[in-house]
Amino acid sequence: xxxxxxxxxxxxxxxxxxxxxxxxxxxxxxxxxxxxxxxxxxxxxxxxxxxxxxxxxxxxxxxxxxxxxxxxxxxxxxxxxxxxxxxxxxxxxxxxxxxxxxxxxxxxxxxx
Amino acid sequence: xxxxxxxxxxxxxxxxxxxxxxxxxxxxxxxxxxxxxxxxxxxxxxxxxxxxxxxxxxxxxxxxxxxxxxxxxxxxxxxxxxxxxxxxxxxxxxxxxxxxxxxxxxxxxxxx
Numbered sequence: 001x002x003x004x005x006x007x008x009x010x011x012x013x014x015x016x017x018x019x020x021x022x023x024x025x026x027x028x029x030x031x032x033x034x035x036x037x038x039x040x041x042x043x044x045x046x047x048x049x050x051x052x053x054x055x056x057x058x059x060x061x062x063x064x065x066x067x068x069x070x071x072x073x074x075x076x077x078x079x080x081x082x083x084x085x086x087x088x089x090x091x092x093x094x095x096x097x098x099x100x101x102x103x104x105x106x107x108x109x110x111x112x
Numbered sequence: 113x114x115x116x117x118x119x120x121x122x123x124x125x126x127x128x129x130x131x132x133x134x135x136x137x138x139x140x141x142x143x144x145x146x147x148x149x150x151x152x153x154x155x156x157x158x159x160x161x162x163x164x165x166x167x168x169x170x171x172x173x174x175x176x177x178x179x180x181x182x183x184x185x186x187x188x189x190x191x192x193x194x195x196x197x198x199x200x201x202x203x204x205x206x207x208x209x210x211x212x213x214x215x216x217x218x219x220x221x222x223x224x
Contacts, residue, residue, distance in 0.1 A: 004155070031210055043156070043199075043214035056209045090155050098206040100146070103155035 001027060004093050004104030012110045018079040021107045025072050025093030031055075032074040033101060034066060037088040046089075049074055050097050078109075086111045116200045121219040124194075130187040132218050134200030137181040143204050145176060146212070147185045149196040156199065156214075159185065190222045 005024045013019050025032050033056075034046040045058040049068035066076040072093075078085055088108050092101035117135040124130040136145065144163050148156040160167055160174045162183075167174045173186040187194055199217040203210075 033210055033212075035212075035214075042216060045211045045213065048210055056211050058211075088153065092155075092210075092212075094210050097208055098204065098210050100158055100161060101210055101212060102158055103148075105155045106153075108153075 004091055004102055006089075006091050006104040006107050008107060009105065010108045010110075012112060013081050014112050015081055015083060017081050018077060019081060019109060020075055020077045021089055021091075021109070023074045023076075023091030023093075023104060025074070025091075026102055029093035029095050029102075030072050031094045031097050031099070032068055032072065033092045033094070034074070034076050035090040035092065036060075037090060037106070038084075038086070043090070046076065048097075055097060081111045083111050085109065116202055116215050118198075118200050118215060118218045120216070121221065123221050123223060124187075124190045126191055126222055126224055127189055130185075130190040130194065130220055130222070132185040132187075132198050132200075132220065133182065134185070135182045136200070136202045139180050139202050140204075143202045145174065145180075145183050146201040146203055147172070147174065148199045148201065148212075148214075149194075150199070150217070151193075151196040159198075190220075192222050192224070194220065195222045196220060 031050045033048040048056040068074045088106045092103045146161040147159040150156045176183045197217040
């Protein structure tokens with residue numbers, strides 16, 4: 001069974017732009033979570049989606065948003081990019097809410 | 113979710129068992145212990161999880177003390193490919209949320 005896939009793997013943007021990252025969960029998994037990893041703050045939870053609804057949200061500004069589609073695929077969007085948004089963005093899927101999460105390879109975002 | 117404490121770094125000789133400790137003295141009765149590892153800049157890889165009984169799978173063994181205040185992840189025959197940051201996480205397997213709270217982990221260096 002294929003793992004979690006994330007696209008693109010690498011991305012370079014400039015300050016003020018916006019970006020959309022995509023995540024395809026493991027087949028059959030209905031819950032998708034997003035995390036941000038930076039050298040300074042480590043791995044931090046962004047939000048979680050299940051049945052196209054945001055179920056849980058971390059402590060990030062409103063510039064960070066996401067959505068989930070009926071096929072469980074998810075996207076996250078960051079608007080008005082700042083230098084500090086440079087990070088590895090990780091997506092994780094689980095069969096159901098509260099189940100074991102399996103991570104994708106991540107998208108490396110660099111903001112110049 | 114309960115907080116965990118892990119040593120910052122550990123070394124292990126290749127072929128020997130690697131024993132990674134984790135302290136979670138404030139764990140609640142319905143919280144599980146999860147272990148993930150992250151090899152440089154890749155997505156975290158799920159290793160194993162448990163509630164109160166010892167668990168073993170093809171990757172590792174998890175030993176949880178009777179009072180559940182600490183646990184040990186055992187890699188029975190460490191190889192160079194096991195060099196990674198290992199995260200011990202305590203989380204409820206709740207039907208309402210899947211959020212994982214990552215600490216700083218233990219950096220395991222496996223050497224020849």
